[in-house]
Amino acid sequence: MWIEATIQLLFLALLTSAKRYWDAELDKQLEYLELADCPYQVEAIGCYKDDLNRALPSEILNSRDRTRRSIFMEPQIQWTNYNHWLANFICQGARKLFEKKPNTFADYIGVQFYGEIWANLDEEVRTKYNKYGSSLNCVNGNYKKVLSHKPTQCGLFVGDELANYVYKVTRYNKDEDSKTCPYFESSGCWADNDPYLKPHQRPMTVYKMNERDPYINNWNKKLIDWGNWGKGYLGDLLCRCAELAKKENMKYFSIQFYGECWLGNNETNFKRDEKTDRCVDNKFDVCDVDQKTKCRAQLCAGKWKANKVYELKQGPHKCATSPCKNEGKCLTIGTNDYVCQCKKGFGGDQCEKGSPAVNPTDEIELS
């Protein structure tokens, strides 16, 4: 009897420590890239050596060699548009991984030799992507060598032959709201030096909504979710505020004091007080004033007396103009770009080349 109990206890202890390990891992997340329309969080880990006895043993996706039929995916490497192509490729790698490991919440993929994705498909074994040590044999999407094996620069990276650029990919439950989140870009972190002025005299002129103070009549009937402030709440708040700006036809919106949504149309006005470092990112770290050093600079909010300002970009997404000819599929990548996935027999950036005589009805296989 007590043996059974002991085994159960041991098992529980093991589970708890595994969970704690994952939580700690998630907490020390580096800056990660947000690939629009990619339903996974993709975090750059670094450049690592590989060997013929692979650190990540299973090749799950290949877009360089059509003879690898079972794992080959169109479109093949687009060398002249590589940066953009790579963004979609990495996202497809994450998709493939979670398809193969349906019970896994977060794991690593290695992007190697420009068009291969490697992973560990064994649920029982912890991934050892760093088994052979770090490497500098990786490049960014413009073929520039990395300066460090760690992700010190923004952008996407890939390993050359026998090197993995490793990414941690996490399932990311975008809710219905954030799926329709309007596209916006950072306009910096600006002081609001006199919070006792009337709202219309402040740098951002319309105090539209708040989620911090139920006694103000623009309260949004929900309160700042401090426990999840950096883990989902902030992103959702930004989307809610962006929606309001769109509805009110305002060009700019800002988050002030962690949970206030302000709108404005006048750039001179919101830059009236000086630039400030009183904005924080999702880990409460100072959000770079000039937005140059942080990849994830978009997800920030002003503290007290500061506006983290965003400009709403209302233009339709490039895919909305149906740029892909001959029934090619338009895949959105990055924040506002696309690649065309052509039907068999067609090619070119917009699937404009080719003849429909070649299997016109065959769908390109995604997997």
Ligand SMILES: *[C@@H]1O[C@H](CO)[C@@H](O)[C@H](O)[C@H]1NC(C)=O
């Ligand atoms: C914008 O704000 C500045 C001062 O903050 C003001 O002088 C200017 O007239 C405003 N522009 C418009 C178009 O309202």
